[in-house]
Amino acid sequence: MDDDFDYHGTHPAAPDPDAVPVRWTPVLRHPDRARIRDYTCECLPVVFEDCRAGGQGFIRRYDRSVVPWAVADSPRINVSAAETLWRQLIDGKAR
Numbered sequence: 001m002d003d004d005f006d007y008h009g010t011h012p013a014a015p016d017p018d019a020v021p022v023r024w025t026p027v028l029r030h031p032d033r034a035r036i037r038d039y040t041c042e043c044l045p046v047v048f049e050d051c052r053a054g055g056q057g058f059i060r061r062y063d064r065s066v067v068p069w070a071v072a073d074s075p076r077i078n079v080s081a082a083e084t085l086w087r088q089l090i091d092g093k094a095r
Contacts, residue, residue, distance in 0.1 A: 057082020
C-alpha cells in the first residue's frame with residue numbers, strides 16, 4: 001500500500017446564494033443511533049451524515065469549528081425526501 005495515498009471523501013459544494021435553508025434542530029444529548037448511509041469528508045470543519053432510523057431519513061450535521069462540537073439534525077422525513085435533501089446539500093442547493 002502506498003503511504004502517500006491521500007483519500008478525501010465527498011466535499012459538498014459551497015451553498016448557492018438562493019440555497020434552501022434547512023431547519024437544523026440541535027441535538028442536546030448524545031445523538032440517537034442511526035444507520036449512516038453516506039457522509040462528507042472528515043477534513044472539513046462541518047461534516048454531514050445521511051442517516052436512516054425508524055423507517056425515516058434525516059441529515060446529521062457536525063460543526064467541529066466550535067468546542068464542544070455542535071450537533072444538529074434535519075427534520076425526520078420520508079426516505080425519498082431525505083435522499084433529495086442529501087443531494088441538495090452536496091450540490092450546494094441547500095444550507
